[in-house]
Amino acid sequence: MFCNQCEQTAKGLGCTVMGVCGKKPDVAALQDLLLHAIKGLSLYANEGYRVGVKDPEVNVFTCEAIFSTLTNVNFDPERLQVLINRCSELTAQLKEKVAQAGGNVNFSDPSANFTPAVDLDALIKQGELAGMVTDQNADPDIQSLQQILVYGIKGVSAYADHAHILGQSDEKVYAFIYEGMAALTNKELTLDDWVTLVLKCGEINLRVMELLDAANTGTYGHPVPxxxxxxxxxxxxxxxxxxxxxxxxxxxxxxxxxxxxxxxxxxxxxxxxxxxxxxxxxxxxxxxxxxxxxxxxxxxxxxxxxxxxxxxxxxxxxxxxxxxxxxxxxxxxxxxxxxxxxxxxxxxxxxMPGFEADEDKGSVMVGFARNAVLGVADKVIEGVKSGAIKHFFLVGGCDGIKPGRSYYAEFVEKAPKDTVILTLACGKFRFFDKQLGDIGGIPRLLDIGQCNDAYSAVQIAVALAKAFDCGVNDLPLSLVLSWYEQKAVAILLTLLHLGIKNIRLGPSLPAFVSPNVLDVLVKNFDIKPITTVDEDLQAILNKN
Missing domain, CATH: 3.40.50.2030 (Rossmann fold)
Structure with a gap:
């Protein structure tokens, strides 16, 4: 097996014996085979969109199947077998529909003509032979961009699945997933082509996050403190x-x-x-x-x-x-x-016994999504203009058990008392219960929500930039992010699509980003790995 899709990947390179997450080689092989099958399905679906063939069942299945390959989602070989077989069935049905509509169905890539083995052991061997869904013979930088794209699509698929459950979807999201997965079969694409696809993934993820925000708030109301x-x-x-x-x-x-x-x-x-x-x-x-x-x-x-x-x-x-x-x-x-x-x-x-007695351990505040924060925007703006608020930090992202994640709690603790911390996703559980006080009635620690609520953070930043008549990059705002799995990759690509710069990322940089691709990210977006809290705070605040 080989898997490098999460931040905790072995030795910072890739898991080859067993996943640090607990994923076993047979599961890794089946996940690789599922993606191989989806690549074939995507060839027909991509062509189908060109000739007007759109299949809602295929759309929903594709997102569910890709979501199943995310870190720590599906480690059950038998359920992966069901998904692979269903993918094959849907591919055959879609191929016939596309042919009837006059579309091209003559694809030479092995994934387009994939037939799953009957028994599980043979299926696992097929997965071992298929290997990673990206082109392992391509230039290392193209391989890197392909992996970034695939992991970004995994994040997009997860968010699209959440949105669909609550009745929100957009055909252009599905169309892009097929476009991106089908592109993996095209050996003629250049480095610039792959960069374009990667940034488009960020654009599509922004749309997905908007759909998910509409799904959540439309169904359950806007969060309140x-x-x-x-x-x-x-x-x-x-x-x-x-x-x-x-x-x-x-x-x-x-x-x-x-x-x-x-x-x-x-x-x-x-x-x-x-x-x-x-x-x-x-x-x-x-x-x-x-x-x-x-x-x-x-x-x-x-x-x-x-x-x-x-x-x-x-x-x-x-x-x-x-x-x-x-x-x-x-x-x-x-x-x-x-x-x-x-x-x-x-x-x-x-x-089960349940709790034997009441216990009071205090409380924490939640509910500072975009509506709540923008509802007090006048106080926030006045706080900045008066000098009471000197800086905003968005400290958020994924959590994990790898050493080094204590950085984020230390960062929040050491942030000056005239700064405000915005946070979201599970990374906040390193510091979510810190009592940081307030500035003019505005809590210094504002919990925006889940990683699924990243759209709120983007909208808050855009609204503040509009209020101060400047770009987001000109705001007294710094992003200090932690990542673990593929939804974080999709969110990062969205930030890059929006042109947001000066992001500090940790605890370590993705193993799938090649040195040359990293150099491009540094030059174009000024992405930085985290160092020490004291050094990073000094660099951020002195710059501003």
């Missing part, structure tokens, strides 16, 4: 982690009146700010942090645990057997909930 207890109430309990708001809503409906408190974990924390979710009285608080202490926290939780997306490390361990997954998430030994019927989760929670 809300205190979230970190303690717990005596009684039965369920912990929900991940990103899927629809799953949370269904869980809240099905647990209502059953004497079960629902707690959030990880990226579900910001959901307490949505009006249509916070109305449930048994939706109580937040338990634990995220990655770095997750294994210990899950073992201590006295109720059932529901995982809705890729927010768990070492997924091959079922902990105490009280973990359930939903949607695309699948790991061997962990029970999967189908059709949003959370009866097994509820029964497990009722059978």
């Amino acid at each position: 809300t205190p979230v207890p970190l303690g717990h109430k005596k009684g039965k309990c369920i912990l929900i982690s991940g990103h899927d708001l629809k799953d949370l809503e269904e869980l809240l409906k099905q647990t209502e009146g059953k004497g079960i408190y629902v707690y959030t974990h990880g990226e579900m924390l910001p959901t307490h700010g949505y009006p249509e979710l916070k109305k449930y009285k048994h939706f109580y608080g937040h338990f634990g942090t995220a990655w770095q202490n997750q294994k210990k926290e899950f073992a201590q939780f006295p109720g059932a645990i529901l995982m809705t997306t890729n927010c768990i490390q070492e997924p091959q361990e079922a902990y105490a057997g009280n973990i359930f997954t939903t949607g695309l998430v699948a790991w061997p030994g962990v029970k999967h909930v189908k059709n949003s019927d959370f009866t097994p989760v509820i029964e497990k929670a009722l059978a």
Whole structure:
């Protein structure tokens, strides 16, 4: 196997024996084969869009299948086998439709004529032979750009799937996914062509993030500032982690009146700010942090645990057997909930001891998405003009267990008291409970939401730039980002598409970025690796 798609990849180069995340070689081979099959499907789908053939079933499947290959989503060989076989079926059907519409169906790439083996062992061998979906014989810099594109498309597919679940989609998003995946078969594309595709991926991801924002806020209302207890109430309990708001809503409906408190974990924390979710009285608080202490926290939780997306490390361990997954998430030994019927989760929670007594551990504030922040824009603008607010930092992104991520908590702690910290995604769990005070009534730590809410951060920056009649790069705003997996890649590409510069990125730079590609990013966008907190703060604040 070879996998280098996440920040924690072995030796900073690539996992070749077993994934640092726990992914085994057979799963890696099947994920590679699934992407190989999707590449073939994309050839016909891309041609189909040219001749007016659009298949909604193929669109939804493609995003789900690509999403399944993200870090820590699907480690179940049998479920990957089902996806590969379904991809083959849909490819054959689409090929016939495209041919009937007069489109070209004579593609020579092996992926276009892929037939999956019947048994799982043979399928794994096919995956080993297929290898990575990118061209391993291409120039190293083209290989690097191809990998950036594929990982960006993985992020786009994940966000598009979340948006689709709540009824939001856009044909041009699907068209780009097919365009990008089909391009991997074209050996004539130049370095400039691949750069163009990579930046277009960022443009499309901005549209996807807009769709997801509309889906979330249109369904559950705009988040409002809300205190979230970190303690717990005596009684039965369920912990929900991940990103899927629809799953949370269904869980809240099905647990209502059953004497079960629902707690959030990880990226579900910001959901307490949505009006249509916070109305449930048994939706109580937040338990634990995220990655770095997750294994210990899950073992201590006295109720059932529901995982809705890729927010768990070492997924091959079922902990105490009280973990359930939903949607695309699948790991061997962990029970999967189908059709949003959370009866097994509820029964497990009722059978477990729950919390023996109330405990008060304070609270944190959430709900500072774009509407909330822009609602007090006049105070923010006045704070900047008066000198009370000297600088804004967006400190956010992914969390992980690799050493070096303590940088972000230290950065927030050392940021001067006349600065404001905007944060989003699970990286904030290094510092989300820090009491930083306020500036003129504006909290110094503003939780914008999940990584899914990156659109809010972009809109806040754009609105501030408009208010000060300047570009985003001219604002007293610095981005200090952490990354872990492929949704972070898509967001970074969006920032590059928007021309945002001076981004500090860590804990380490992506292994799939070649030296020459990195040099281009540094020269054109002034991307910098994080160094030490003191050095970075001094460089940022002295520059401004």
